[in-house]
Structures are given as C-alpha cells and as structure tokens.
Amino acid sequence: AADMPLLSVPKEVAVGTAMLGVAFATGMLAGKRRPPSPAAYTEIGMIGKNSPLRQYILDHSLREHPILKKLRLLTADHPWGSMMVSCEQAQLMANLVKLIKAKKVIEIGVFTGYNALNMALVLPDNGRVIACDINEDYAKIGRPLWKEAGVEHKIDLRIKPAIQTLDELLANGEAETFDFAFIDADKESYNEYYEKCLRLIKKGGIIAIDNVFWNGKVLKPKKDDLAAQSIHRLNEKLLRDTRVNISMLPVGDGVTLAFKL
Numbered sequence: 001a002a003d004m005p006l007l008s009v010p011k012e013v014a015v016g017t018a019m020l021g022v023a024f025a026t027g028m029l030a031g032k033r034r035p036p037s038p039a040a041y042t043e044i045g046m047i048g049k050n051s052p053l054r055q056y057i058l059d060h061s062l063r064e065h066p067i068l069k070k071l072r073l074l075t076a077d078h079p080w081g082s083m084m085v086s087c088e089q090a091q092l093m094a095n096l097v098k099l100i101k102a103k104k105v106i107e108i109g110v111f112t113g114y115n116a117l118n119m120a121l122v123l124p125d126n127g128r129v130i131a132c133d134i135n136e137d138y139a140k141i142g143r144p145l146w147k148e149a150g151v152e153h154k155i156d157l158r159i160k161p162a163i164q165t166l167d168e169l170l171a172n173g174e175a176e177t178f179d180f181a182f183i184d185a186d187k188e189s190y191n192e193y194y195e196k197c198l199r200l201i202k203k204g205g206i207i208a209i210d211n212v213f214w215n216g217k218v219l220k221p222k223k224d225d226l227a228a229q230s231i232h233r234l235n236e237k238l239l240r241d242t243r244v245n246i247s248m249l250p251v252g253d254g255v256t257l258a259f260k261l
Helices: 011-030 038-043 052-061 066-076 087-099 114-122 136-148 162-171 187-200 214-219 226-240
Strands: 104-108 128-133 155-159 178-183 201-210 244-249 255-260
Touching: 052 087, 066 087, 066 114, 066 136, 087 114, 087 178, 087 201, 087 255, 104 114, 104 162, 104 187, 114 128, 114 136, 114 155, 114 178, 128 136, 128 162, 136 155, 162 187, 178 187, 187 201, 187 226, 187 255, 214 226, 226 244, 226 255
Parallel strands: 104 128, 104 178, 128 155, 178 201
Antiparallel strands: 201 255, 244 255
C-alpha cells in the first residue's frame, strides 16, 4: 500500500469530477475521447501526500498511538517506505475492526507491520491477526514495537505464500470464523485472495481491498501492466458481486470495503 493521494471534497471539485465523468462517458460513447490519463487523474481534485489539505486532514483526524508513530517514522526511512498503508487509512481499518467487535482478522501483506499493529491495538486480548507475508526482514522492523506496545501475542505472523496460509485455514475448518480481512499484497493475486477471504469471513464481516486506484492506472490499464489489469478486473467484478455490499473509498490509493451478505 503506497501512501498515495486521496480525494478532496470541496463543492467545486465534486462538481468538476462529476462533469468530467459525464464528458468521459459521452466521449467514449461517441468514440472520440480517450479515458483520462493517470496524470489527469491526479489533477482532478486528488490530494498529494505533501498537500496542505492532506496535512489538515491528518492534523484534525489522526489519533496515532505513540508506538504506531514510532513505527511509521521507522518505516518512512526504509527504501520501500512508500509501500506502507497511509496512516489515516490504517486508522479507518482499526475503527472498523473495533466497530464490528472483531476477534479474528486476516492481513495479507504485512510489510513492517504498521497496519497489523494498529488493528492489534484495538482487538481484545484473545483477538488475533493472522498476518501473511513472504518477507520476514520487513516484519523484523515492526516486531520489537509490537512487543513494546504489548500486543505481540495478538499478531500471528506466517512467513509463506498467503494462498498457502489461507488454504491451511480453510483446511483447518476455519471457514466463516473471521471477522475482517485486509488485502494488500501482490496485485496479480488479488482475485484469489478475495475469493478465499470471502470463504473465511463470517456473514456481516468486512474485506478491505487496498490500492484499488493503483495511482490512477486503472483508468486505462496498459497491456503490459498486469497489476493494473488485475485490480481493474476485480473492481469490475466487485461492482456486480451479489455476495457483498461494497463501498469504494478515495482514501490513500483507494480502498474498497466489501461487506459479506
């Protein structure tokens, strides 16, 4: 998950975006216009991570645990630090976990463990995050801070391909026993992650799918961009998936919440 731009909501931006949608649809039907480029996408009311408005959002909504802040700053210094989920999005995930009184959570794609820590902090003492990743080196950055926060026992880190872990959970009879899942790993496998999580999640549970905008590249996925193609296909599938209700939110690099029916 990259710490990507997010949508602003002033009236003029909302109207401008709506008008762009009309122009885009009309142009496509007439066969005269191309979809907006990713560059255009970032100009349509998107808030860059260094924007004063994004800073305002953080200043007026972020309630970050001191150890979370410590981990965020550590991660920011990492060469791949931009992969970390945006802090305002992680806060939303934790609020959702708390709202539905979750006890069992799956996270696919852990990186340094900022989001896992955020969720673990709001889980009850017997709650668990099954944290799936293939790289233990990144998680080693966060693990000491999980311990410092007193929640290391709530994070069950499994270093192997996530599909293997999900299959093991299903084979162990854990279908429909999880409350929440967060998907943020290799984009080409998103559909498979989603399908397996849907089997593992209870009715009324939530699956959060990160990077659904892929920095605007979903507007016109290039033939050689398998990640953009995979995300776009899943976005189209989710729109028609009668097994869930959905909300696609312009937070971070876009996150879709799928509520299992």
